[in-house]
Structures are given as C-alpha cells and as structure tokens.
Amino acid sequence: MNIEIINIGDELLIGQVINTNAAWMAEQLNLSGFRAYQFTVISDSRDHILHALAEAAERAEVVLISGGIGPTKDDITKHTLCEYFNTHLVFNEEAYRDVEAMFARRGWPVTELNRQQAELPENCTGIPNKVGTARGMWFEEQRSDGGLTIFVSMPGVPFEMKAMMTDYVIPRLKQTFRTPFIFHKTTLTQGVGESFLAAKIEGWENSLPANIKLAYLPQPGIVRLRLTGEGLDEDALHCQVETEIVTLQKLIPEYIFGYDDESLEMIVGRMLLEKHATLATAESCTGGTIAQMITAVPGCSAYFKGSVVAYANEIKEHILGVSAENLEQHGAVSREVVTEMVTSLQSKFNVDYAIATSGIAGPDGGTPEKPVGTIWIAIATPDEVIAEKFFFGDSRERNIRRSALQALNMLRRKLKNQ
C-alpha cells in the first residue's frame, strides 16, 4: 500500500521553512506499520495542486496533504479540492460551533474569515481540530479498479497537523488497512557519542534477529536507539523486543536514562515526586535552560521551587553569596565557584537537591586554560555535593543543551542511588 505525502506552501519552495512535516508524518506512519512512498512539495497554486493530486492518485492509495487551509487569501487548498472532486462548499454547523466555542473561551470575536473556515466540501468528512480553527478533510474516491483512494487534507501548522494525525488520521488508516504488528521501543542514552556507542554495542547489534531492526537517532547530547520488530503474533513480538533491551541494558547501564517518549526532566521530576523531595537550580552558562526544561513538565510546582540565573558575577556574589575570593582566585568557571553556587542555593532556597552550572558556552570568552566548551556542573543532595568538569564543543547552542542534559542525568543517577 503506497502513501504519498504532499506538502503545499510557497515558503517551503523558497527554502524559508524546512519541511519537517513530511519527516514527522513518515515516521509516525512507520510506527504504525505504514510506509511513505513519495514526498511531493508544491506551491499554493491551483494548477499545481490539481496536477499533483492527479499524479499522486495514480501511484498511491493514500494521499496525505498538509498546508494551505488557513483563513487567509493565499490558502486555496480547500477550494482546489472542491474543484478536483467536482463538488462545492457547504456550511458545517458543527465546525462553526467548534470555532465559536474556542473563540468564546478566549474572549475573541468571530470574524467573517473564521466563519468561512466552517465551510467544507460536500463530499468529505470533517476532521476536528482541537488546537486551531481549520478542520481537516477526509475524502474517499472510488478508483476504476474498484479500490478506494483516500485523500486527507490537514493544516500546515505543525502542531495542528500532528494532533490530527495522532487523534484521527492514523487510527482511521489502521481501521481501514490491515498491517502486520509492528512494535517499537526506543532506548534513550545520554553522555556518549554515536560512534562510541556503536562500538560498544556492535556485538549485540550484529546478533539481533532478522525481524528486529536497530536505528540510531542522534540529537545534541542524546542518542536514541530504536528497535523495530515486525511479526504476526503481538505478544511474542513484544517479548522478543523486550528481551533484546534487557541485554542492551546490561551492556551500557550508565548511559541509559529512559525509554520512548520520556525526557530526562520528566524522569527526574517523577523521582523527586516519589521521594517528596524538592529541587532548585543555580545557572550561569545554561542561562535558565534547566529551569525552562523542568518547568515545561506539567505539575512541576510539586517539586521545583525555582532558580537563580546568575549570569553576571555580581549576581553570583550578591544573590547567591559566592565569595569574592573564590571568584577572584579561581574564576567563575571553577570547581570552587560551582560548588559554592550549589551549596548556597540549597540552603537559601531550602531544597533537598540542587544543580549548579558554570562554563564557557562560547563563541567568545575562551582562554588557553579554559577553552570554549569547558563546563563545570555541581549537584547537591541531602548527603553530599559533587562537582565534575566537562569539555564539550565549539557551538554555543549545543554546549548549553549538552550541559543541561548532563546536569539532569547526574541528578538522576544520584536520585536513583539514594
């Protein structure tokens, strides 16, 4: 069964926006046992859309379209779909009520443009949009060979498209087409690069059974290892994949922090919650990134008290109480200062656990003794204080990200052992 993904948008074709939608859609399809055959990116133009739809229908049974269904003039996908299916727009009462209700909650007036968004082609099923105003559209067309071709039109805004794919499109595709069982499990590692990891687990990787495939999915600071198994018996397949993961866990226990969609900040949060313990951060080079990650998790107020972002040395001294002598003698990027930061914060914020960071994120500020990428991280627990030095790379963005992840993983290990 072939699936074609069509992404509509002039902003994609001039390279202003990178087409992340197609990759995300393809990955999600894969996780459900489907496979994308082709991606096609076209412009917001009637002729081009009509042409692409006709071509896609020749080679695919399912055509997933994103883009061009917003409220503005350049959004012409809906009208062009009407033309392609030789139908017309009909006002959809339910779609309108959804928009009205969303706007009422926010205290906004409904404009004529929003009203027009509640008009849908007569022959489609509207797909609810929980996070935006444009409904998706599900069309089914009878082919001359008797089969069905399915066309689905979704918004181009990534979070609206993602919600629709997850809540509606993929479940309905799974109902419509029978696929073999596919089971994915992703093991999350932190603190080891892709090539070192590959060398460590080479023997295990080579001995994987033929129906289980391994993919390396690297991100800055994190390498995800995804196992994908395919089989006819669901329970046996799960068991087979889990057994391989137990073996992997024994090979690299220090680097594995979680599985699938967990994040380090979620895992650390859950561990703190279980211990009824509290946390605060004192951040210099990470500039609030650790606090930002922790507070992205709903319910974090149960364990996170707050943070001092001590970017300037005077803030380290006057707000955190780091001694002028240590700053003068050892510099801000030192074991002494990061240790004082973490202990002072722990007592001022009256928390059980604390994290502190101080480093040279770059691009400027490096010296021969402390080059860009030098980062000190300290962790305070109820029983001890540890500090460790790392050398990351040249990129400011990656240095900040890797420091934050490394700090959270150090805290996770302490929480696990206490």
Add this chain to the structure above:
Amino acid sequence: MNIEIINIGDELLIGQVINTNAAWMAEQLNLSGFRAYQFTVISDSRDHILHALAEAAERAEVVLISGGIGPTKDDITKHTLCEYFNTHLVFNEEAYRDVEAMFARRGWPVTELNRQQAELPENCTGIPNKVGTARGMWFEEQRSDGGLTIFVSMPGVPFEMKAMMTDYVIPRLKQTFRTPFIFHKTTLTQGVGESFLAAKIEGWENSLPANIKLAYLPQPGIVRLRLTGEGLDEDALHCQVETEIVTLQKLIPEYIFGYDDESLEMIVGRMLLEKHATLATAESCTGGTIAQMITAVPGCSAYFKGSVVAYANEIKEHILGVSAENLEQHGAVSREVVTEMVTSLQSKFNVDYAIATSGIAGPDGGTPEKPVGTIWIAIATPDEVIAEKFFFGDSRERNIRRSALQALNMLRRKLKNQ
C-alpha cells in the same frame, strides 16, 4: 523557467533524516533569481528514479538531483541515469586522478569501489568534488520543442552538495539562463493572530501590485508576513517592496518588531547594548524561558545580569521580597504581585530594565476567576513600571512561549520610546 529538486534516499522517506537539502538548494536558487517549482523525495529504487525523472522532464527545464551516488551497493543513481539516457559508463581519467590525490593526502589506499566512482555516463560533464570522492554529473537533453532540459546529479551528503552547487551548478545555470530579479522581505509581528492580522491589512493586501505577493507564515506567538517581488530592474524592485512595507508599518506599528531573520531577543539585546543598559527577569509561569531565550544570543553578558525563577510562592517572598499580604490577598497571579516582583528584582539586581511574569500556564491550577491561560506581565524601566493582563489558550507549551514573546515585545516598545 521551472526547476525541480529530486532528493533520493530511503532514510528521508522513513523520516529518519529531515530533508534539509531541498530547502538549502531552493534558498540558494532564489538568491540568484531562480525559483524551485517542486521538490520530490523518492526511494533508492531504479523504477522510482526512472519514473520521477520522466515526470520532472515534463514540467521542468532544470532537474537538480541529490543522493545515491556514493560508493556503496544501494547507491544506484548513476546506473539509473545511464539507463534513462540510454548510455553507458566510461572510465574518466581526470576523476580518477582527483580521487587518487585526495586519498594520497589522507594516506588511504584506493579501493576498487573508489575506482568505480571514476566511471561516469558517456554523455555527461563531470562536476569536480573538492570535498568528497563522487563526481557530480551535468546532462543536457534536447527536447522535442527545441529547448534544452538540464539534469544535474549531486551527492546527498549536505556539505558535498553545497560545495558543488555554489562552485559549479549555480554559476553555470546563471550563464545558461537569464532570470528576473527576485526580492524577498519578511516583516515579523508579535501579539496578533493570523486572522485578526489579515482583517487589519486586507485593504493593503488587495492593493498590492501584481508582481508582489504576500504570504502569512504563522508560528506560536509570531506571524511573519513575507513579500516576494519579481522584476527586471533590481533597484526599482527593492524600492517597490520597501515602499509597500512602509505602508504596512503605518497600518500595524504596534505589532511589527523586526524583519527577516531577526528574533525578538536579538533585537532587544541590540537596543540594550546601544543604551548601555542592563536587564534581569523574574519569572514565575515562564519558568526561565525568557532568560533562556536572552542567553541564547552570543554576547548577552554585556547587558543581561540574570534571573530569579520564582516558581514557588516562598521564593517570591523570601528571595524576591514580595509581601506575604499581597500573595495572600491577591494571589500570585495578580497585578500587585507581578509589580512587586519586577520592582524588587530591579533594585536587588541593580538593573535598568526588568521583566516579571506570573500566570497559570496549565493544564492545572485554573479557577473560574483566573482560568488557565491568564498571564500577568510587568516591565520596569528607569522611569516607570507597567503591568498588563493577557488571556492566552489552553496549551501549557504555547502559553509559556507566548508569554515570553509578549514580555520581550513589551520591553522592546518601552526601549524604543525611551
């Protein structure tokens, strides 16, 4: 003149690698007055490649191909191009000497696989590869209408493709085709949704000249408005687009914060630098996000002193000095508390400007009087303190992001007027 970009690679179609090549190629083409008409992503399969080449030749005068010309077995693009052009491979002495020289520099032996990389289809011109072993290929095919269709095959490895595009492909395309000038300028707005913005600028949009097109590019909290002009006189075109932007600026001055690739945090940083002024943030609901955004900008230590993330009320009280009475009487999400946060921070951190946020990001914590999405933002300048209440939506992630952007834009307006 239509250009189609074909990217070949199974890793793209399973979503493991995001197709950044197409966006980069399109952007470079645009900067030289060319326009990509379509992107097509296909698999490393003979049939699929042959089919895509034939389709592209029907709608494009130039077909730029990347991927599938490495030394391994799954790299079948070169053989398939031979088949498409009904030709055969010929050993290319010059290409072989290039590979030999590169390997000699690195002290590597030349393998049989590398030797095969010096074989090129007889009817193409080889394109030198300064950073890798696979030559690019430039084909010209006479069409039945007398015109030429150009096919260019390049490696999929981004830095090899980029070097070839810059050094060879774009210069030769510019020699071959005369192109009109294209000029893009993107106006960045914050604090107004896409549909409200569309209603406000409808008259202006409708009166745009035919050679200038408008596109709405929404992101959470930000809507970008891109004008694209096309013309034969470069200076006149720039002037024409800039004139339209002056008119737009007069219509919605409060929402426009910058142009093209600027970010709010970069603009605010530059304004602070010009004033030799300093900034700090006191963040509750934004949890360090504003500090994180500001410190992502290199050189921010010249104006940013730091932040207190006062997530728990006891931190607001004991570290920032917010009065227990105000917290008790008005609650943390109130004009009184956010104002005390900002003034106290301004004096404790000894800064010229300060930002404070306090709100209910969700999903929990809402009440009938203060539903999820209620956010107070305060700005302190050397002369005054302002506080404003906003109602955003239901999503925690978006509430945090929109609050941070709104706060930065409020600060920008104050910096502009002082």
